[in-house]
Amino acid sequence: MKRAAAIGAAAALLVALPWIVAGDYYVNLSSQILIAAIFAMSLNIVVGYGGMVSLGHAAYLGVAAYATAWIMLRLGLGPLAAGAAALVFTTAMAAFFGVLALRASGLSFLMITLALGQILWGLAYRWVGVTGGDNGLTGLTRPKPFGIELTGATPFYYFALIVFALALVAMALIVRSPFGASLQGARDQPRRMNALGHHVWMVQWAAFVLSGFWGAVAGVLYVYYNTFISPHALSLQNSAEVLLMVIAGGPATTLGPVVGAALVVIIKNVVSAYLERWVMLLGVVFVLIVMFLPEGIVPGVQRLIARRKKT
Amino acid sequence: MAFWINQSLNSLALGGLLFLLSAGFSLIFGLMRIANLSHGAYFMLGAYVGLTLLRMGVNFWLAAIGAAVAIALAGGIVERFVLRRLAGRALSQVLATLGVAFIIADACLWIWTGDPIPLPGPESLRGTVAFAGTRFPLYRLGVIGFASILFVVLWLLLDRTRIGAMIRAGVDDLDMARAVGIPVNTLFTAVFCLGAALAGMGGVFAGPILSVYPGLDSDMLPLALVVVILGGVGSLAGAFIGSMVIGFIYTFGQALLPDLAYVILFLPMVIVLVVRPRGLFGRVAA
Numbered sequence: 001m002k003r004a005a006a007i008g009a010a011a012a013l014l015v016a017l018p019w020i021v022a023g024d025y026y027v028n029l030s031s032q033i034l035i036a037a038i039f040a041m042s043l044n045i046v047v048g049y050g051g052m053v054s055l056g057h058a059a060y061l062g063v064a065a066y067a068t069a070w071i072m073l074r075l076g077l078g079p080l081a082a083g084a085a086a087l088v089f090t091t092a093m094a095a096f097f098g099v100l101a102l103r104a105s106g107l108s109f110l111m112i113t114l115a116l117g118q119i120l121w122g123l124a125y126r127w128v129g130v131t132g133g134d135n136g137l138t139g140l141t142r143p144k145p146f147g148i149e150l151t152g153a154t155p156f157y158y159f160a161l162i163v164f165a166l167a168l169v170a171m172a173l174i175v176r177s178p179f180g181a182s183l184q185g186a187r188d189q190p191r192r193m194n195a196l197g198h199h200v201w202m203v204q205w206a207a208f209v210l211s212g213f214w215g216a217v218a219g220v221l222y223v224y225y226n227t228f229i230s231p232h233a234l235s236l237q238n239s240a241e242v243l244l245m246v247i248a249g250g251p252a253t254t255l256g257p258v259v260g261a262a263l264v265v266i267i268k269n270v271v272s273a274y275l276e277r278w279v280m281l282l283g284v285v286f287v288l289i290v291m292f293l294p295e296g297i298v299p300g301v302q303r304l305i306a307r308r309k310k311t
Numbered sequence: 312m313a314f315w316i317n318q319s320l321n322s323l324a325l326g327g328l329l330f331l332l333s334a335g336f337s338l339i340f341g342l343m344r345i346a347n348l349s350h351g352a353y354f355m356l357g358a359y360v361g362l363t364l365l366r367m368g369v370n371f372w373l374a375a376i377g378a379a380v381a382i383a384l385a386g387g388i389v390e391r392f393v394l395r396r397l398a399g400r401a402l403s404q405v406l407a408t409l410g411v412a413f414i415i416a417d418a419c420l421w422i423w424t425g426d427p428i429p430l431p432g433p434e435s436l437r438g439t440v441a442f443a444g445t446r447f448p449l450y451r452l453g454v455i456g457f458a459s460i461l462f463v464v465l466w467l468l469l470d471r472t473r474i475g476a477m478i479r480a481g482v483d484d485l486d487m488a489r490a491v492g493i494p495v496n497t498l499f500t501a502v503f504c505l506g507a508a509l510a511g512m513g514g515v516f517a518g519p520i521l522s523v524y525p526g527l528d529s530d531m532l533p534l535a536l537v538v539v540i541l542g543g544v545g546s547l548a549g550a551f552i553g554s555m556v557i558g559f560i561y562t563f564g565q566a567l568l569p570d571l572a573y574v575i576l577f578l579p580m581v582i583v584l585v586v587r588p589r590g591l592f593g594r595v596a597a
């Protein structure tokens with residue numbers, strides 16, 4: 001019951017947020033956090049529950065965003081139709097990348113995802129005819145679902161919140177399903193899972209594709225929010241930021257990536273306002289987290305609470 | 312014909328630079344089981360340190376050695392104070408090297424600003440040589456020669472010396488190497504410093520050809536990854552052959568399909584992953 005009350009309170013807080021915080025800046029910041037949270041949750045499927053550390057997750061956000069933009073500009077489809085097509089395209093790409101990356105495991109998996117991600121980044125920079133190169137693609141519009149304008153900060157926040165809620169529930173259900181159990185089994189005891197008759201590769205590949213799909217959802221939201229797209233979305237820095245969100249928040253927890261996303265987006269916005277050295281700070285935080293808080297914030301806090309209850 | 316000869320030599324020169332970058336990366340990975348994601352950053356930092364030394368009027372070769380020493384020190388500090396503390400946690404180590412890469416990249420942007428800067432080549436290798444109806448920059452021939460000499464020296468070091476035998480033992484079976492009394496931790500530091508030094512020196516040698524600019528690290532790191540995936544982890548010959556293959560594919564890709572050169576790199580990697588996941592010369596599956 002306490003749990004239901006906590007969820008209800010959190011939901012009420014999120015719905016009431018535009019009235020609580022003062023000004024569009026904070027509402028927009030909240031939208032950014034929601035998008036980053038979906039992105040981090042999608043990565044958590046492979047990194048947390050699958051135990052496969054990917055350093056190329058920006059690929060799915062970036063490609064979905066570029067595909068949405070390209071379809072809108074070149075094929076003249078509406079934002080929603082373009083977004084849907086981009087989801088299909090990006091998920092198909094994830095299916096292909098999954099076949100490649102899952103040839104290996106552990107650090108080789110990481111290197112392959114990194115190499116694939118960097119190749120897409122290079123492509124975004126150099127294939128100017130399609131991607132607009134360094135300048136990216138501009139002149140995009142936000143969608144109008146059911147005729148509702150999303151140009152304002154608050155309507156877009158609600159749009160992002162609905163998608164976020166769907167993503168949160170869907171991913172929480174997936175990891176608690178038999179499929180989620182076999183994914184975690186494949187992470188912890190691949191050989192036993194194999195002996196028990198589970199197709200370990202297939203489970204991991206399905207998780208990879210699923211993760212790519214939700215990453216693409218975050219990418220479509222990202223391009224709707226920014227109404228432009230540049231190669232930065234595909235950069236290693238972006239992949240590293242989202243991995244930091246998962247690792248800092250707590251891998252293989254439902255709320256860890258959300259907490260991590262909020263933390264990273266807030267620090268990034270606050271820091272960028274005062275000094276230009278965000279990337280350096282990102283590096284420092286990265287080193288400190290892996291050295292001193294390897295389990296993440298959410299499990300760390302949970303352990304502290306549990307300890308206090310005992311004494 | 313001139314086009315093919317010229318581009319082939321360019322490919323070999325790029326392959327030589329890639330060998331300097333990836334030899335250390337491959338050895339570090341093979342021995343320490345760490346994918347050192349700060350390797351591209353060491354390469355870039357080496358180029359910038361070399362630039363500063365050159366601006367101070369230091370001779371090119373001394374600048375290359377100075378940069379190698381400086382980057383070896385930087386690598387040694389990272390290995391001793393960050394990676395050593397995370398021993399046994401490979402993933403944490405890799406993420407820490409990524410953090411270090413960001414710190415170095417941003418520090419370089421801060422100190423040396425954002426403009427691409429070409430390094431002046433050494434006086435003795437200015438100009439071009441004419442042969443087979445084409446002219447070719449002498450410096451690039453020098454790079455090819457230097458990388459080949461370095462390959463032989465490293466190979467002798469690994470194959471004919473006691474330290475080399477220890478490193479090979481560590482690559483093959485780390486626990487057994489430790490058990491027979493090889494000072495593995497000291498070896499880790501030595502190999503990490505050596506790899507960093509090679510990357511830093513490679514950065515200086517790359518300077519006159521590629522220039523040095525923010526993002527050089529992100530451009531080079533995937534090339535090192537592809538070389539090592541292609542050649543196999545912990546294999547010097549694999550790093551050399553892989554570097555040359557990638558040098559050719561990238562150079563000809565850029566000449567023939569400039570927009571897609573970066574993507575063509577992907578092809579050999581895909582083929583090797585499908586056919587032989589451990590790489591051409593890899594003894595251990597990574």
